[in-house]
Amino acid sequence: MDELRCEPGRARELEAGCRRVAEEVAAAAAETPPGIRAEGLDVELIPVTKFFPASDVAALYDAGVRAVGENRDQEASAKAARLIASGRTELSWHYIGQLQTNKAKSVVSYASSVHSVDRSSLVAALAKAYRRRLEAWEAGEAAAPPAHASGGLECLIQVDLEEGAAGRGGAAPAEVGRLAEEIEQAEGLRLGGLMAVAPLGAEPGPSFERLWEISQRLRAEHPQARQISAGMSGDWAEAIRWGSTRVRVGSSIMGPRPEATGPA
Numbered sequence: 001m002d003e004l005r006c007e008p009g010r011a012r013e014l015e016a017g018c019r020r021v022a023e024e025v026a027a028a029a030a031e032t033p034p035g036i037r038a039e040g041l042d043v044e045l046i047p048v049t050k051f052f053p054a055s056d057v058a059a060l061y062d063a064g065v066r067a068v069g070e071n072r073d074q075e076a077s078a079k080a081a082r083l084i085a086s087g088r089t090e091l092s093w094h095y096i097g098q099l100q101t102n103k104a105k106s107v108v109s110y111a112s113s114v115h116s117v118d119r120s121s122l123v124a125a126l127a128k129a130y131r132r133r134l135e136a137w138e139a140g141e142a143a144a145p146p147a148h149a150s151g152g153l154e155c156l157i158q159v160d161l162e163e164g165a166a167g168r169g170g171a172a173p174a175e176v177g178r179l180a181e182e183i184e185q186a187e188g189l190r191l192g193g194l195m196a197v198a199p200l201g202a203e204p205g206p207s208f209e210r211l212w213e214i215s216q217r218l219r220a221e222h223p224q225a226r227q228i229s230a231g232m233s234g235d236w237a238e239a240i241r242w243g244s245t246r247v248r249v250g251s252s253i254m255g256p257r258p259e260a261t262g263p264a
């Protein structure tokens with residue numbers, strides 16, 4: 001019946017990895033200095049399942065996980081369809097990778113949050129795609145977009161903390177205010193906060209501090225934009241120290257990514 005059954009040893013490994021990282025994250029979250037993390041928010045652990053099969057996502061789901069991160073549209077949409085077909089319908093898909101505008105239509109069909117919004121054209125494309133999907137739903141031609149249940153597609157603005165260097169994506173800090181306004185104005189989109197990837201080869205702490213400062217400025221104008229998506233396998237502890245509310249953890253939970261497909 002359940003075609004997505006994971007091999008039992010692998011399922012146990014994933015469950016144990018998830019539990020271990022969740023415990024470490026909770027312990028670090030308890031140590032965040034007062035006044036840093038947005039009040040009332042915990043640190044949410046989002047396992048990143050890119051490059052791993054749908055059966056691994058199913059095993060995480062069966063272990064209680066209800067949110068995962070993916071960074072390639074084709075892969076994510078195929079996995080989301082398989083999870084739903086297997087009856088695992090309560091999963092939030094967070095899109096965390098660089099996104100071309102022509103993929104917006106697909107992304108709104110399965111994602112509840114896009115962490116990588118970094119330019120006006122993408123805001124416009126997501127808003128249009130979301131609106132079309134709502135219309136199709138109202139016409140009885142498609143399922144409701146998953147973000148509908150939470151009041152709209154959550155958008156986090158990805159900030160480029162190296163300012164144009166190696167190109168891990170993201171908007172320059174000076175553009176955050178304008179993009180935030182555009183997301184606020186776009187019907188169907190919700191401004192959730194910020195996301196960043198720490199620059200390679202540098203101490204992550206100062207980068208996360210900088211992101212926190214940008215977040216403080218953003219929240220002065222948009223009090224609801226409280227999320228900070230920051231921290232990966234190698235640096236989530238520093239990110240939590242600087243108020244991260246969502247850590248995106250891949251390899252520490254899933255194991256090393258298959259080499260052939262290359263790094264993200």
Ligand SMILES: *Cc1c(COP(=O)(O)O)cnc(C)c1O
Nearest residue numbers: 048096232233248249250251264
């Ligand atoms: C792959 C990826 C992660 C997870 O990386 P790990 O180092 O495996 O934890 C987090 N964020 C983004 C944007 C990614 O692409």
